[in-house]
Amino acid sequence: MSRAESAADPAPVFAALGDATRLRLVTRLSDGEPRSITQLTGGLGLTRQGVTKHLRVLEEAGLVSSIRIGRESRFAFTPEPVARARSYLDTVSLQWDDALGRLQHFVEGEPDMEQARKPGRRTDMKQDTVTAAGAKRRARSPGAAVDRTARKRQRRG
Amino acid sequence: MQDRIEKTIELKAPVDRVWRALTDHEEFGQWFRARLDGPFRVGEVSRGHITHPGYEHFRWQATVQAMEPERLFSFTWCPYSDNPDADYSREPTTLVEFRLEPIAGGTRLSICESGFSSLPDDPRRIEALRMNTEGWDAQAKYIAAHVEG
Numbered sequence A: 001m002s003r004a005e006s007a008a009d010p011a012p013v014f015a016a017l018g019d020a021t022r023l024r025l026v027t028r029l030s031d032g033e034p035r036s037i038t039q040l041t042g043g044l045g046l047t048r049q050g051v052t053k054h055l056r057v058l059e060e061a062g063l064v065s066s067i068r069i070g071r072e073s074r075f076a077f078t079p080e081p082v083a084r085a086r087s088y089l090d091t092v093s094l095q096w097d098d099a100l101g102r103l104q105h106f107v108e109g110e111p112d113m114e115q116a117r118k119p120g121r122r123t124d125m126k127q128d129t130v131t132a133a134g135a136k137r138r139a140r141s142p143g144a145a146v147d148r149t150a151r152k153r154q155r156r157g
Numbered sequence B: 001m002q003d004r005i006e007k008t009i010e011l012k013a014p015v016d017r018v019w020r021a022l023t024d025h026e027e028f029g030q031w032f033r034a035r036l037d038g039p040f041r042v043g044e045v046s047r048g049h050i051t052h053p054g055y056e057h058f059r060w061q062a063t064v065q066a067m068e069p070e071r072l073f074s075f076t077w078c079p080y081s082d083n084p085d086a087d088y089s090r091e092p093t094t095l096v097e098f099r100l101e102p103i104a105g106g107t108r109l110s111i112c113e114s115g116f117s118s119l120p121d122d123p124r125r126i127e128a129l130r131m132n133t134e135g136w137d138a139q140a141k142y143i144a145a146h147v148e149g
Helices: A010-017 A020-029 A037-041 A048-060 A080-107 A113-117 A121-138 A142-156 B015-023 B025-032 B123-130 B133-148
Strands: A064-069 A072-077 B004-011 B034-036 B045-050 B059-068 B072-077 B094-103 B106-114
Touching: A010 A020, A010 A048, A010 A080, A020 A037, A020 A048, A020 A064, A020 A072, A037 A048, A037 A072, A048 A064, A048 A072, A080 B004, A080 B015, A080 B025, A080 B106, B015 B025, B015 B072, B015 B094, B015 B106, B025 B034, B034 B059, B059 B094
Parallel strands: none
Antiparallel strands: A064 A072, B004 B106, B034 B045, B045 B059, B059 B072, B072 B094, B094 B106
């Protein structure tokens, strides 16, 4: 049986899927139909033992569950850990969106979001862009950049 | 499944400005919402704490991997360092890479965070990262509205 507890953690899921053979096994099982090791071994160019080993890794990560029918084990795909791992990545992704949004406000000359809400922001930004591109070509000295920032602060002050 | 997150954003600011916002530890702290103890140096550990509301108990700890002026800034970090007494320096980390490229009118910034499969299998920490998903959601939408609006 799959280990529900371990499946709550996405790291083993990423690790388990970071292998071409295991990914192919999961793809084969993704239609929801349970299959025997014999059925899964065909066309993979691996021994039965090799496939069994990979299936165990997938089982550890909660990605497949095994059911014993008579003398034979059948393996079925369990989609929940993938959904959880994806949701985890989505969260991290949103955190980066958030941080990059703040970076954008920061370097485009908006000290905070209150400032960003003020009308006329777009126009200001366009002017800054032209100046910025020119300044970049003229000089790379840190002093030039500081001067520019200082000027902008005064303007906004 | 992909083991990384990649983002690209075009900033209306010159490369040197963006570089400074990324690599000056005080400027970095302002937008990232962290208070860092000292400057970034390649190969050295940067320490501090997160100042993001609700996340103040998280520590900031990263090891600077590369600083190629105006091109690449990268560090490895433990994004779940919520225990102030624990030593995270030997824990597995993810790698965060910022790549800068000048474009007409500003800078293209690409960020890539990779290595999620090596994170420790401690569900409590992962849970910590996942908490307040709704809060992050709202924040991201709020910012998107300003950026696109």
